[in-house]
Amino acid sequence: MALKNSYLIDLMKTVESRNPNDKQFLITVRSVLESIEPVVEARPELIEKGVLEMFVEPERVIKFRVPWVDDAGKVHVNRGYRVQSNSAIGPYKGGLRLHPSVTEDIVKFLAFEQTLKNSLTTLPIGGGKGGSDFDPKGKSDMEVMRFCQSFMTELYRHIGPDTDVPAGDIGVGGREIGYLYGQYKRLTGDYCGVLTGKGLTFGGSLARTEATGYGLCYFTEEMLNAAGKSFKGTTVVISGSGNVAIYANEKATQLGAKVVAMSDSNGYIYDPDGIDLACVKQIKEVKRGRIKEYVDSHPNATYTEGCSGIWSVKCDIALPCATQNEISLESANTLIANGCWCVSEGANMPTVMDGIEAFQKAGVLFGPAKAANAGGVATSALEMSQNSQRLSWTFDEVDAKLKQIMVGIYHNVADAAKKYGCEGNFEAGANIAGFLKVADAMLAQGVV
Numbered sequence: 001m002a003l004k005n006s007y008l009i010d011l012m013k014t015v016e017s018r019n020p021n022d023k024q025f026l027i028t029v030r031s032v033l034e035s036i037e038p039v040v041e042a043r044p045e046l047i048e049k050g051v052l053e054m055f056v057e058p059e060r061v062i063k064f065r066v067p068w069v070d071d072a073g074k075v076h077v078n079r080g081y082r083v084q085s086n087s088a089i090g091p092y093k094g095g096l097r098l099h100p101s102v103t104e105d106i107v108k109f110l111a112f113e114q115t116l117k118n119s120l121t122t123l124p125i126g127g128g129k130g131g132s133d134f135d136p137k138g139k140s141d142m143e144v145m146r147f148c149q150s151f152m153t154e155l156y157r158h159i160g161p162d163t164d165v166p167a168g169d170i171g172v173g174g175r176e177i178g179y180l181y182g183q184y185k186r187l188t189g190d191y192c193g194v195l196t197g198k199g200l201t202f203g204g205s206l207a208r209t210e211a212t213g214y215g216l217c218y219f220t221e222e223m224l225n226a227a228g229k230s231f232k233g234t235t236v237v238i239s240g241s242g243n244v245a246i247y248a249n250e251k252a253t254q255l256g257a258k259v260v261a262m263s264d265s266n267g268y269i270y271d272p273d274g275i276d277l278a279c280v281k282q283i284k285e286v287k288r289g290r291i292k293e294y295v296d297s298h299p300n301a302t303y304t305e306g307c308s309g310i311w312s313v314k315c316d317i318a319l320p321c322a323t324q325n326e327i328s329l330e331s332a333n334t335l336i337a338n339g340c341w342c343v344s345e346g347a348n349m350p351t352v353m354d355g356i357e358a359f360q361k362a363g364v365l366f367g368p369a370k371a372a373n374a375g376g377v378a379t380s381a382l383e384m385s386q387n388s389q390r391l392s393w394t395f396d397e398v399d400a401k402l403k404q405i406m407v408g409i410y411h412n413v414a415d416a417a418k419k420y421g422c423e424g425n426f427e428a429g430a431n432i433a434g435f436l437k438v439a440d441a442m443l444a445q446g447v448v
């Protein structure tokens with residue numbers, strides 16, 4: 001698909017000239033503008049009032065030095081980021097990522113996507129994202145703590161329970177959120193819901209850990225049901241073995257699927273008997289080990305070095321849950337050739353644009369990330385509500401709300417796609433439905 005509307009073509013040229021080095025951000029903005037073209041044509045006031053120009057420019061990009069000292073006394077300096085993309089519908093909300101691949105481009109693209117995703121949840125949260133090129137892998141707990149304290153020593157002045165509420169993402173789980181929260185409290189003296197994904201003893205929500213993976217499966221099951229199918233009796237491949245992948249496996253299995261492969265950034269395991277999730281949890285959540293250790297206790301399983309090979313494993317449903325661009329066009333074609341008929345994204349932007357087009361051409365049911373993985377941030381917003389109320393809801397209460405939100409997202413996305421002439425294209429439907437709410441709020445608030 002290419003942009004046809006002359007106003008949007010010019011707008012895209014401006015975005016390109018302003019962000020010449022931000023490849024991933026440009027890909028994302030272009031893809032969203034392509035999807036919302038019919039909305040822009042039907043709503044000329046969006047052009048007249050400058051809503052699009054404001055929408056493609058983050059409200060704020062914060063970049064800072066993060067110095068810390070390792071266990072041997074050596075000083076290291078990393079870079080920290082927080083991109084506050086859009087606050088039209090609520091305080092900025094979005095995760096913090098700790099991974100060597102983190103750059104301003106990556107954080108900016110994730111914050112832009114987050115704005116649309118958060119809008120889809122129906123909850124009052126704007127879009128933001130942050131992180132650092134620090135690699136927590138192989139670091140001691142004390143090193144991670146010193147890094148987190150240094151990171152928060154700058155970040156704290158830009159966030160707050162009613163301004164910006166960060167959460168976890170790749171490399172940021174319960175341990176990191178705990179250290180970040182401790183330092184925020186020490187610097188400000190405030191005991192408030194400034195971060196989500198907190199431990200249950202200090203304001204965390206039950207079901208937040210499970211939320212993204214479970215939510216992915218609730219969304220996917222609804223999409224499958226609408227097509228007269230379900231998870232029951234299917235063979236599923238899930239990339240990654242982190243937070244999203246583990247709980248996607250748990251829920252898909254509860255819904256009757258057999259998950260046969262999982263991975264980490266070194267390679268993938270294939271177990272024809274179905275992955276033993278308790279073993280994966282022990283390796284990844286308890287020991288912080290590598291996925292290849294799985295085959296030591298499962299003789300029928302095999303380990304293959306290199307993570308992209310996982311897409312050659314035959315399956316009905318693929319749930320990419322590791323990272324961006326992990327399904328190349330080649331991997332997409334391999335999945336299609338092997339009979340895969342549904343792909344639903346747990347990670348953010350795991351499929352390259354050509355891959356998405358290949359799935360759509362082949363009639364593969366495709367659940368786009370910003371809709372399918374919105375369960376994590378939705379439950380984070382439920383954590384914010386509980387913190388404001390000074391109450392804790394039960395696991396079942398939170399899980400029921402999560403399910404209701406994910407089912408609602410599917411229908412909102414499917415209806416928007418139909419209304420704007422692209423029925424069945426949930427990628428376009430998610431962009432349109434997410435954008436409409438943000439655009440209406442921006443219109444109402446004027447030039448700000």
Ligand code: NDP
Nearest residue numbers: 169170171212240241242243244264265322323347348376
């Ligand atoms: P984790 O850090 O818990 O797990 C990430 C997993 O992906 C690990 O198994 C990791 O392997 C693997 N991985 C990381 N980089 C690569 C790579 N370049 N190639 C292959 N595998 C890789 O992160 P999450 O599970 O939290 O996040 C996974 C994805 O889901 C991300 O895209 C994130 O943005 C998205 N997401 C997460 C949400 C959440 O609530 N956590 C909410 C919505 C989206 P290794 O152990 O080797 O690093």
